[in-house]
Every structure is written in C-alpha cells, then in structure tokens.
Amino acid sequence: MSHRNARTTFHGRLLMVRRYQAGWAKAHIASAMGVSRKCVHTWISRFEAHGEAGLIDRSSRPHTMPTRVPRSVENQIVAWRRRHRCGPDEIGAKLGVCPRTVSRVLNRRQVPYLRDCDPMTGHIIRASKATAVRYERSRPGELVHMDVKKLGRIPDGGGWRAHGKGCAPSRDRRHGRGFDFIHSLVDDHSRLAYSEILPDEKGPTCAAFLRLAAANFRAQGIPTIGCVMTDNAWAYRYSIGAVCAELNARQVFIKPHCPWQNGKVERLNRTLQTEWAYKRVFTSNTGRAAALAPWLKYYNTHSALGGHPPISRLTPTS
Known part of the structure; x- marks a missing residue:
C-alpha cells in the first residue's frame, strides 16, 4: 500500500514505462508527472528487471534486523x-x-491477554473493558479497599479440576462441601494486601477481620487507616462501623452495582484466583489454604507497582 504522500501508484508507474517505451526522455517524463528524474529512473529500472510485478509497492520492512529477538x-x-x-x-x-x-x-x-483467559486452561473466556480513569492516594493508609471472595471447598483427593468434569461424582450432591470466604484488605497507595480464609462473611466475622488486618498493616509500616472503602453488602454497611470508629477511619461505600469503583481489591481477587487458587491443581482444601500465606508473602515482596513491590513503599515498624 502506497504511503499517504506518494505521488505515484501502480498505474502512474506503468504510464512512466509506456512513455519511456514511446521515446520520451526521462527528464520530460519527470516534468510531466511532477516527480524527480531519479524516481522515473527507479521505476523504469525495476520494470526492466522484474516486469510489471516490479511496479507494485514493496514492504518498507528492513531486510535484516540484527537486534531482533531470535x-x-x-x-x-x-x-x-x-x-x-x-x-x-x-x-x-x-x-x-x-x-x-x-x-x-x-x-x-x-x-491473548491473561485477563481474557481461563486461569486453568488458558482458553479465551471473556472480553473485558478497562477504564482510563485511574487514581492513587498519596500516602499509605489514606485509603484501604475491603472485599470478600467466595471459593468452593476442594474435596479430599481433588475435585473436577484434578480429575475432569466427566469423572463420576464421589459425593452426594445433596450435601455440598460449602465455601471458603477469602477476606482481603488492600492499601490504595502501596497495594499492600492482607487476606484470611474465614468460615463465613457475616458481620462479626467481617469486623474481626478488619481489626486483624489493621494490626497486620501496622506491623508492616502503615500505622493508621484514614478511610475504608467497601461495597454495599449488609455485613459491611451495618457491622464494621464500630471497628472503623476504633481505628478513627471513615467508612465509604461504592455506588451500587459498580464493583469497578473498588477495583484494586477486585483486581486482587482475580489475582488470588489465577496465581494462588487455580495456579495449580490442589488435591485437598487444606493444601490450598496452606498455600495462601506463602503466596501473599511473595505478592507483597515482588512486582506490583511498575516493577516495584508493595513493600517498597512502606517502612516496617517490626
């Protein structure tokens, strides 16, 4: 395809050749067509070497790229x-x-992008939309994000991810194994994360987790929490207010049905799924639960902020 400033096309180049074959001088052809004599000479030479195929646009890609990855x-x-x-x-x-x-x-x-793929199989499963509106608070603890992720418990010996969906059921489907509730707190500035697996997502459980997470943040170098952002779940709206008062923290809620407003912890939830819960096949629920703490330690001390770990923005106090 010709570039946007090209003075000639295939038919224009062919016209140069026809005029040259008719006895026109190259200088006269160049003057009549508004191009240089060098341009006329180039296309006539290519025609003589390759015929009409030589008048077709060539790729502008370099013939050799020594620095290209092998x-x-x-x-x-x-x-x-x-x-x-x-x-x-x-x-x-x-x-x-x-x-x-x-x-x-x-x-x-x-x-395809990882966000569009199934974490276990790699098959494309979603077409997501990202927003260009981003923000980050100026200091650690100024704003924290809180949420819960629910995961089905793994039966002993492994579930369908270990044996496939076509395997015979090994349990009575009328009696489910229940769920693990992964409660998470993420600092907006540093992305420092703390997660715990708890038996439910009731109000007292959420309140106890927030108190425990705040203590963990203090040990990591975030002495105070200024604001706690949550969704509008009943447990958050009516049960953690007392803990927020203890922490001298303001509680704010996202707009209903707009989880992207709490996007930093929602992003952590997906990362937990892809890099911890579904990164490999677990044969027991205990094994998966035991892998959470090591993964959190790895996450908090490795790349998450443009190549720098969350811990790099903190000054631990213990």
Whole structure:
C-alpha cells in the first residue's frame, strides 16, 4: 500500500514505462508527472528487471534486523506464557528478556491477554473493558479497599479440576462441601494486601477481620487507616462501623452495582484466583489454604507497582 504522500501508484508507474517505451526522455517524463528524474529512473529500472510485478509497492520492512529477538527465544516466551500463564514482567525475569520485548513478541504472535483467559486452561473466556480513569492516594493508609471472595471447598483427593468434569461424582450432591470466604484488605497507595480464609462473611466475622488486618498493616509500616472503602453488602454497611470508629477511619461505600469503583481489591481477587487458587491443581482444601500465606508473602515482596513491590513503599515498624 502506497504511503499517504506518494505521488505515484501502480498505474502512474506503468504510464512512466509506456512513455519511456514511446521515446520520451526521462527528464520530460519527470516534468510531466511532477516527480524527480531519479524516481522515473527507479521505476523504469525495476520494470526492466522484474516486469510489471516490479511496479507494485514493496514492504518498507528492513531486510535484516540484527537486534531482533531470535525465533528460538520467541518460542520460549510463548511456551512459558502458555505453560505458566504469567505476565511479561515475570517472563522477562525468568528468561532474561526486557518485559517490553516480551509484550511485543506476545502481540506479534497474537497471544491473548491473561485477563481474557481461563486461569486453568488458558482458553479465551471473556472480553473485558478497562477504564482510563485511574487514581492513587498519596500516602499509605489514606485509603484501604475491603472485599470478600467466595471459593468452593476442594474435596479430599481433588475435585473436577484434578480429575475432569466427566469423572463420576464421589459425593452426594445433596450435601455440598460449602465455601471458603477469602477476606482481603488492600492499601490504595502501596497495594499492600492482607487476606484470611474465614468460615463465613457475616458481620462479626467481617469486623474481626478488619481489626486483624489493621494490626497486620501496622506491623508492616502503615500505622493508621484514614478511610475504608467497601461495597454495599449488609455485613459491611451495618457491622464494621464500630471497628472503623476504633481505628478513627471513615467508612465509604461504592455506588451500587459498580464493583469497578473498588477495583484494586477486585483486581486482587482475580489475582488470588489465577496465581494462588487455580495456579495449580490442589488435591485437598487444606493444601490450598496452606498455600495462601506463602503466596501473599511473595505478592507483597515482588512486582506490583511498575516493577516495584508493595513493600517498597512502606517502612516496617517490626
């Protein structure tokens, strides 16, 4: 395809050739068509070498690109992404490649974004919309986000993720195994996260978790909490006010049916699913629960803020 300032097209170039074959001088052809004599000479030479095919636009891509990542490395990047389902930062660190280069390779190979894929199979399952409106508070503890994520308990020996959906049921479906409730608190400025697996999401449980999470934040270097943001769940609206008063924190609620307003903890919920709960197949609920604390330690001390960990914005007090 010709560039937008091109003076000639295929038919214009062919006209140059026809006029030259008719006996026109190259200078006269250039003057009549408003191009340089060098341009006329170029297209006539290409016609003599390749025929009419030589008058078709060529790619502007360089013949050689010495600094391009070798195809073997590209294959490693794609294989690592499909095997471990991790982002450019982690892939780059593992393979010794710049994260931006990893992104370009994944885009060139048309590998879908992680957010659009099933965390276990890698199959595309969603088409999401991201907002351009972003914010970040200026200091740790100024605003924290709180939420609960519910996950089904894993039967001993593993569930359908371990054995497949087509396996014979090993339990009476009338008696469910119940759910684990993962309560989480995320600091808006540092993204420091604290999560606990609790038996329910009732008011007293949520209040006790907030008190425990605030104590954990103090130990990590966030001495005070200024504001607690939650959704409009009954437990949050009517049960954690007393704890907020103890912490001298203001409680704010997001607009109903707008979970993206509490997006930082919602993003943590998805990260918990993809990197902890569904990262590998667990054969027992106890095994999955035991893996939460090590994962949180890894999350808080690794990349989450443009290559810097949440802990880098804090000054621990103990």
